Amino acid sequence: MEILQKAGEFLRTIKEKKPLIHHITNYVTMNDCANIVLAMGGSPIMANDPAEAAEVTAVSSALVLNMGTPNPANVEAMLAAGRIANEKRIPVVFDPVGAGMTAFRKTIAGSILNHVKPAVIRGNMGEIMYLAGLGGCSHGVDSDTLADNVIETAKSLAQSLNCIVALTGKKDVVTDGKTVFLISNGAETLSRVTGTGCMTSSLVGTFCGAAGNYLHAAAAGVMTMGIAGQLAYDGLAAGEGIGTFKVKLFDRIYNFSAETFAEYGNIQIY
Amino acid sequence: MEILQKAGEFLRTIKEKKPLIHHITNYVTMNDCANIVLAMGGSPIMANDPAEAAEVTAVSSALVLNMGTPNPANVEAMLAAGRIANEKRIPVVFDPVGAGMTAFRKTIAGSILNHVKPAVIRGNMGEIMYLAGLGGCSHGVDSDTLADNVIETAKSLAQSLNCIVALTGKKDVVTDGKTVFLISNGAETLSRVTGTGCMTSSLVGTFCGAAGNYLHAAAAGVMTMGIAGQLAYDGLAAGEGIGTFKVKLFDRIYNFSAETFAEYGNIQIY
Amino acid sequence: MEILQKAGEFLRTIKEKKPLIHHITNYVTMNDCANIVLAMGGSPIMANDPAEAAEVTAVSSALVLNMGTPNPANVEAMLAAGRIANEKRIPVVFDPVGAGMTAFRKTIAGSILNHVKPAVIRGNMGEIMYLAGLGGCSHGVDSDTLADNVIETAKSLAQSLNCIVALTGKKDVVTDGKTVFLISNGAETLSRVTGTGCMTSSLVGTFCGAAGNYLHAAAAGVMTMGIAGQLAYDGLAAGEGIGTFKVKLFDRIYNFSAETFAEYGNIQIY
Numbered sequence: 001m002e003i004l005q006k007a008g009e010f011l012r013t014i015k016e017k018k019p020l021i022h023h024i025t026n027y028v029t030m031n032d033c034a035n036i037v038l039a040m041g042g043s044p045i046m047a048n049d050p051a052e053a054a055e056v057t058a059v060s061s062a063l064v065l066n067m068g069t070p071n072p073a074n075v076e077a078m079l080a081a082g083r084i085a086n087e088k089r090i091p092v093v094f095d096p097v098g099a100g101m102t103a104f105r106k107t108i109a110g111s112i113l114n115h116v117k118p119a120v121i122r123g124n125m126g127e128i129m130y131l132a133g134l135g136g137c138s139h140g141v142d143s144d145t146l147a148d149n150v151i152e153t154a155k156s157l158a159q160s161l162n163c164i165v166a167l168t169g170k171k172d173v174v175t176d177g178k179t180v181f182l183i184s185n186g187a188e189t190l191s192r193v194t195g196t197g198c199m200t201s202s203l204v205g206t207f208c209g210a211a212g213n214y215l216h217a218a219a220a221g222v223m224t225m226g227i228a229g230q231l232a233y234d235g236l237a238a239g240e241g242i243g244t245f246k247v248k249l250f251d252r253i254y255n256f257s258a259e260t261f262a263e264y265g266n267i268q269i270y
Numbered sequence: 271m272e273i274l275q276k277a278g279e280f281l282r283t284i285k286e287k288k289p290l291i292h293h294i295t296n297y298v299t300m301n302d303c304a305n306i307v308l309a310m311g312g313s314p315i316m317a318n319d320p321a322e323a324a325e326v327t328a329v330s331s332a333l334v335l336n337m338g339t340p341n342p343a344n345v346e347a348m349l350a351a352g353r354i355a356n357e358k359r360i361p362v363v364f365d366p367v368g369a370g371m372t373a374f375r376k377t378i379a380g381s382i383l384n385h386v387k388p389a390v391i392r393g394n395m396g397e398i399m400y401l402a403g404l405g406g407c408s409h410g411v412d413s414d415t416l417a418d419n420v421i422e423t424a425k426s427l428a429q430s431l432n433c434i435v436a437l438t439g440k441k442d443v444v445t446d447g448k449t450v451f452l453i454s455n456g457a458e459t460l461s462r463v464t465g466t467g468c469m470t471s472s473l474v475g476t477f478c479g480a481a482g483n484y485l486h487a488a489a490a491g492v493m494t495m496g497i498a499g500q501l502a503y504d505g506l507a508a509g510e511g512i513g514t515f516k517v518k519l520f521d522r523i524y525n526f527s528a529e530t531f532a533e534y535g536n537i538q539i540y
Numbered sequence: 541m542e543i544l545q546k547a548g549e550f551l552r553t554i555k556e557k558k559p560l561i562h563h564i565t566n567y568v569t570m571n572d573c574a575n576i577v578l579a580m581g582g583s584p585i586m587a588n589d590p591a592e593a594a595e596v597t598a599v600s601s602a603l604v605l606n607m608g609t610p611n612p613a614n615v616e617a618m619l620a621a622g623r624i625a626n627e628k629r630i631p632v633v634f635d636p637v638g639a640g641m642t643a644f645r646k647t648i649a650g651s652i653l654n655h656v657k658p659a660v661i662r663g664n665m666g667e668i669m670y671l672a673g674l675g676g677c678s679h680g681v682d683s684d685t686l687a688d689n690v691i692e693t694a695k696s697l698a699q700s701l702n703c704i705v706a707l708t709g710k711k712d713v714v715t716d717g718k719t720v721f722l723i724s725n726g727a728e729t730l731s732r733v734t735g736t737g738c739m740t741s742s743l744v745g746t747f748c749g750a751a752g753n754y755l756h757a758a759a760a761g762v763m764t765m766g767i768a769g770q771l772a773y774d775g776l777a778a779g780e781g782i783g784t785f786k787v788k789l790f791d792r793i794y795n796f797s798a799e800t801f802a803e804y805g806n807i808q809i810y
Contacts, residue, residue, distance in 0.1 A: 028300050028316050030568050034734035039782050044734065045638070046568050049611040052644035071319040071343065073611065098315070104322035192524070194304035194314065241524025242309050243517035247783035254732070254781025298570050298586050341589040341613065368585070374592035462794070464574035464584065511794025512579050513787035 003181065004265045007220035008258025010211045015041035019061030019209030023202065024048045024078045026068025026097065029195030033064075033202040039253040040224070042206040053077035054084040061209030063090055065116070066198055068097035070108050082116030091119035091208040091217075095201040099123070100130030113161065119214045121157070122166040122201040122222075125150055132157040151180060151270060166218045168200055172226065173270075174219045180270035181219045185226025187233035193242050193249070200225040203253075219267065227264045228252035273451065274535045277490035278528025280481045285311035289331030289479030293472065294318045294348045296338025296367065299465030303334075303472040309523040310494070312476040323347035324354040331479030333360055335386070336468055338367035340378050352386030361389035361478040361487075365471040369393070370400030383431065389484045391427070392436040392471040392492075395420055402427040421450060421540060436488045438470055442496060443540075444489045450540035451489045455496025457503035463512050463519070470495040473523075489537065497534045498522035543721065544805045547760035548798025550751045555581040559601030559749030563742065564588045564618045566608025566637065569735030573604070573742040579793040580764070582746040593617035594624040601749030603630055605656070606738055608637035610648050622656030631659035631748040631757075635741040639663070640670030653701065659754045661697070662706040662741040662762075665690055672697040691720060691810060706758045708740055712766060713810075714759045720810035721759045725766025727773035733782050733789070740765040743793075759807065767804045768792035 021037050023030065023046045030046050037044035047056040050073060057063050063085045065078045085092045094116070099109040109131065112118075121131065132153045151173055158165040159177035167173040172183040190196045204221030211217040232248035291307050293300065293316045300316050307314035317326040320343060327333050333355045335348045355362045364386070369379040379401065382388075391401065402423045421443055428435040429447035437443040442453040460466045474491030481487040502518035561577050563570065563586045570586050577584035587596040590613060597603050603625045605618045625632045634656070639649040649671065652658075661671065672693045691713055698705040699717035707713040712723040730736045744761030751757040772788035 026316075027297050027318075027567050028304055031301060031571060031734060034568055035782065035786075038732050038734055046566075046609060047638075047642070048567075048609060049644065051612075052610075052642040055642040055644070069316060069318060070322075072321075098317075102317070102322040102325040104319070104325070192308050194301060194308055239521065239525060241521040242305065243520030243524070246305075246520075247517055247787055250783030250786075251779065251781040254783070255779060296586075297567050297588075298574055301571060339586060339588060340592075342591070368587075372587070372592040372595040374589065374595070462578050464571060464578055509791065509795060511791040512575065513790030513794070516575075516790075517787055 001267065003216060003219055003267055004261045006216050007223060007261040007265065010207050010217060010220050011256060011258055013210040014206055017210055018043045019206065020045060020059065021062050021064060021202065021205045021209050022047065022057050022060035022081065023064045023066065024053060024074055024081055025064060025066035025198065028068060029198040032195045033198055035250060036199040036202050036253060037206050039250050040203060040206050042209065048074050048077050050076040050080055053081040057081040057084050057090060058088060060090060062093065062205040064093045064095065064201055064205040065112065066095040066097055066201060067105060067108055068198060070105060075108050078112060079115050082112065086117050091214060092116055093120045093122060093201050093205040093208060094118040095198060096121065096123050096127045096131060099127045118163050119208055120164040120166055120204055120218045122168065122204050124197060125167060125169055128157060128165060128167045129153055155180060164214050164218045166204060166222050168197060168222060172222045174215065174222055176215045179215060182268050182270045183219065183223050183226055184266040185223055185230050185264065187229040189233050189242065189245050190229040193246050196225065223261065223265050223267055224253065224256060227260060228256065230264065271537065273486060273489055273537055274531045276486050277493060277531040277535065280477050280487060280490050281526060281528055283480040284476055287480060288313045289476065290315060290329065291332050291334060291472065291475045291479055292317065292327050292330035292351065293334045293336065294323060294344055294351055295334060295336035295468065298338060299468040302465045303468055305520060306469040306472050306523060307476050309520050310473060310476050312479065318344050318347050320346040320350055323351040327351040327354050327360060328358060330360060332363065332475040334363045334365065334471055334475040335382065336365040336367055336471060337375060337378055338468060340375060345378050348382060349385050352382065356387050361484060362386055363390045363392060363471050363475040363478060364388040365468060366391065366393050366397045366401060369397045388433050389478055390434040390436055390474055390488045392438065392474050394467060395437060395439055398427060398435060398437045399423055425450060434484050434488045436474060436492050438467060438492060442492045444485065444492055446485045449485060452538050452540045453489065453493050453496055454536040455493055455500050455534065457499040459503050459512065459515050460499040463516050466495065493531065493535050493537055494523065494526060497530060498526065500534065541807065543756060543759055543807055544801045546756050547763060547801040547805065550747050550757060550760050551796060551798055553750040554746055557750055558583045559746065560585060560599065561602050561604060561742065561745045561749050562587065562597050562600035562621065563604045563606065564593060564614055564621055565604060565606035565738065568608060569738040572735045573738055575790060576739040576742050576793060577746050579790050580743060580746050582749065588614050588617050590616040590620055593621040597621040597624050597630060598628060600630060602633065602745040604633045604635065604741055604745040605652065606635040606637055606741060607645060607648055608738060610645060615648050618652060619655050622652065626657050631754060632656055633660045633662060633741050633745040633748060634658040635738060636661065636663050636667045636671060639667045658703050659748055660704040660706055660744055660758045662708065662744050664737060665707060665709055668697060668705060668707045669693055695720060704754050704758045706744060706762050708737060708762060712762045714755065714762055716755045719755060722808050722810045723759065723763050723766055724806040725763055725770050725804065727769040729773050729782065729785050730769040733786050736765065763801065763805050763807060764793065764796060767800060768796065770804065
């Protein structure tokens with residue numbers, strides 16, 4: 001399928017250009033996010049203070065905003081960085097972690113969407129439903145059942161915000177509001193490691209930093225995590241668990257190639 | 271022994287109910303704490319800003335307060351979250367990291383104990399001695415020799431605060447001020463990995479989120495880390511060290527079952 | 541060579557004395573920095589709030605200042621801690637992460653060098669060139685080509701600040717402005733894992749906490765990371781990548797001995 005070939009080309013571009021991916025992200029998973037970008041071939045930077053965030057964004061190839069551990073300072077940094085990214089047409093990936101869970105996160109999510117135009121929103125079902133105004137709420141941050149109306153919700157959010165929506169769960173949905181990609185890679189174990197959602201957003205950011213088509217970039221980033229998770233899971237021996245799984249996940253991302261997409265990518269147009 | 275069977279039952283409850291465990295914790299080990307809760311079957315959330323901490327606690331099954339990297343904002347969040355937890359009878363696990371080490375930490379530890387009633391305090395000998403008013407001081411955060419008067423100190427602190435005290439070290443002491451459990455699992459290597467104390471507190475929090483008897487829950491959580499550490503150590507090959515040990519520790523927690531307690535639990539009533 | 545023997549002696553001292561190494565460091569890599577100090581045999585503490593930083597430094601054997609994720613609070617803590625360290629002749633290792641990249645970091649780097657006298661500065665080429673006033677700028681934080689004039693730059697910075705400069709990259713340069721050590725250990729994969737620079741600074745801090753000669757301590761710390769990286773890389777099987785590499789890196793540091801320096805150290809006087 002064409003998207004598999006394109007994903008492979010994007011990957012070559014990442015390895016050649018080493019795009020600088022600026023993150024303003026949460027404290028729980030920022031080490032993993034930095035390492036996943038490095039594993040893929042990009043160059044991460046995690047400057048999260050308002051005093052320098054915009055200046056760092058201005059020299060970056062993509063910006064990832066993740067509200068997993070929000071506080072007044074990092075939210076101010078996200079808004080300043082998002083504005084400069086929009087001005088300079090640097091793609092913004094927004095990960096609305098736990099949006100809808102507290103009044104504070106509702107305000108932040110609203111504020112970001114009012115002031116920053118994301119290229120891609122990457123979230124789980126509860127988060128995407130909340131942003132779509134359907135009152136979804138992420139109880140915790142790992143809800144991931146795929147309900148019937150989910151695809152329509154993702155499409156509708158993409159249309160209303162004129163951006164790409166990447167909804168990840170047991171199956172992943174990536175859409176620009178018209179075309180819908182359904183991705184069936186992945187492993188249940190991914191939901192048992194903290195930060196696999198955040199890392200998926202970082203991968204999407206890395207692909208956006210190297211590709212002009214954000215629909216395809218988002219699909220490639222989401223698929224990368226799914227395939228790597230699947231291969232990491234298949235490589236586990238008896239008695240191994242999330243410790244070894246996480247190590248193998250990074251190994252798989254590090255060794256990803258265009259051929260990996262071609263061989264394992266399970267993606268279709270809905 | 272009865273406690274081993276109960277620990278196994280608690281574990282089944284965790285896997286069924288996936289209790290949400292709210293942490294306000296330090297920046298050094300929060301990723302490990304999130305992963306250990308996931309490995310055990312719970313669901314972690316690490317919201318540490320005063321703007322939302324209490325709201326997150328209100329929907330959680332347990333609250334873990336860890337003062338490893340204290341600052342004015344996270345201390346304010348701990349107090350707000352602790353108060354709502356007490357109101358709603360949500361168990362609070364307090365990890366007084368480095369209590370007694372600086373004037374700032376002395377003030378914080380005092381303030382938390384003045385405003386929040388913990389279900390369990392989990393600390394090393396220096397921390398527990400400091401809280402018990404015996405002038406103990408944790409030089410660094412890893413002191414762990416078991417002195418003769420330690421059991422009496424733990425009992426006395428438990429009685430005066432009417433809570434469970436879990437003092438971990440070469441041997442672990444868990445007491446409600448009357449019953450004393452002595453746990454002899456563990457491996458010396460646990461003290462060579464940062465955050466194994468914090469992770470033990472997270473495990474205790476996870477068990478408290480699934481069990482009404484906090485004495486038994488604390489014993490189960492402490493024993494889980496000891497057994498997993500012992501099995502991880504026994505699985506090391508020549509030339510391996512703390513890198514592999516930490517991976518195997520997570521694997522062991524992930525594969526824990528009621529049978530693991532029955533087979534390896536080394537616990538007695540003192 | 542004499543330095544290899546000395547490095548081995550320092551290592552024995554670390555394992556005997558377990559020096560307390562205070563870090564005020566970035567949020568991305570602080571867990572790795574704590575674990576690398578523990579792996580080596582030291583005792584890490586990461587207190588980064590101005591309310592207690594100086595008090596913690598006062599009882600420590602070395603202080604590591606790392607400006608990877610600077611904010612007003614941690615910068616204030618660095619200045620307060622650095623001042624007390626200088627007063628008490630506790631060695632300070634300064635890691636000027638991304639110095640020159642933003643106006644904020646330029647101000648911070650200048651402020652630290654105006655108020656604190658480091659025993660060792662450990663940085664990459666862009667960072668060292670910026671501090672030397674040559675307008676070098678670290679685009680991202682991982683630039684590492686060794687240009688012809690680099691050794692002279694390192695020497696000149698060491699002379700003007702009267703401290704040790706450790707410039708790490710494909711080859712590493714460690715100098716007091718007179719003697720220059722060139723270290724040829726290392727593996728390209730080290731640049732694909734976040735925090736290996738920060739961890740090198742932590743190792744240098746650990747050696748400085750156990751040795752009076754900071755030129756030799758810095759050379760030993762830098763060499764430790766290079767040798768461990770090389771051995772970790774050599775131990776990789778097909779299909780393994782940065783996940784396994786990082787695990788093996790910690791294993792190698794944990795199992796380091798005086799003999800490891802003697803057998804693998806590739807260091808010469810320039």
